[in-house]
Amino acid sequence: MRMVSGFTLLLSALLLMMSVFQAGQLAAGGSSFEKGVAAASDVTTEPSFFESLVNFLTNPYVVPILLSIAGLGLLLELFTPGIGFPGGIGLFALILYFYAHTVAGHAGFGTIALLVFGLLLVMVEVVLPGGIIGFFGLAAIFGSIFLAGQDVKTTAIAVLFALIIASVGMVIVVKIFGKRLHLFKRIILNDSTSTESGYVSTVNRPELVGKTAFSLTALRPSGTIELGDERIDVVSEGRFIDAGKNVKIIKVEGSRIVVRELESKEEEI
Incomplete structure (x- = not known):
């Protein structure tokens, strides 16, 4: 119209x-x-x-x-x-x-x-x-x-x-x-982002440091881990980690979450 x-x-x-x-x-x-x-x-x-x-x-x-x-x-x-x-x-x-x-x-x-x-x-x-x-x-x-x-x-x-x-x-x-x-409706972006539409904002989550999780995919060095019911994109520290390994979150820098594979002794603790 x-x-x-x-x-x-x-x-x-x-x-x-x-x-x-x-x-x-x-x-x-x-x-x-x-x-x-x-x-x-x-x-x-x-x-x-x-x-x-x-x-x-x-x-x-x-x-x-x-x-x-x-x-x-x-x-x-x-x-x-x-x-x-x-x-x-x-x-x-x-x-x-x-x-x-x-x-x-x-x-x-x-x-x-x-x-x-x-x-x-x-x-x-x-x-x-x-x-x-x-x-x-x-x-x-x-x-x-x-x-x-x-x-x-x-x-x-x-x-x-x-x-x-x-x-x-x-x-x-x-x-x-x-x-x-509705002036300038054609040139102003009116779309909004919300959690209902599937948008998740990038926030700093320092509370994750020290928690252990499970690697869903191989981390080479980036991949996905599972923490409880949540899937999180992470990167490994220094080396590749295979899928199915227990990992520990050691650092959070904004949207960058760094994990390290748990050693056998750490898993026992």
Whole structure:
């Protein structure tokens, strides 16, 4: 279910981004035609709703907000189990950013193509995690954002602001809703080890020193002994010990237990 959500989000992004350039070119063309007619007839016209919208979305104070919403929404979608809503909001904000800058004439076909290429690499990273492909995908996406910006300095400030806001937002969401949303479930190991599942931790057992046991296997020099009802992995001191011999535990060093074969006199004692 989680993989389907990721595919749906990224495929939607690709389809929408492919149409952004066409829509932006048409809108930009219409705007230029209207300006040409207005100039020829020397008539002053009020900006249309879409022109006002583009001016608003390309405002240096609005761009950081758009990128912050896009970054936070897409990050939440990547690290939550397929909610869909945060990713949709983030994707919509990203589309608004590129649409407005395309209509304004700041972004061209190459910029949109770079963005689509970056999204494709991210899609591959989702299917085949490795890190390198995802890194280049993110680099392509950031590169397209800079190319679409009005100037490097303004865009850099907007991106930095967006990264800070997205990071702070993620921390807040993790603190408040982390357990409820199971954030980072994909990248954090949740499996636990217990004695019920057959796991036995390695502990120091100094109380075994001096006890006698029975060698179940030949110790060459490692093997297994039986102490009561417990089987213990040990190593012999210096020489090999055959199976079926009585041994004495003489040293315990963490998980390393050293035994020595009992001599006949010791067995009698």
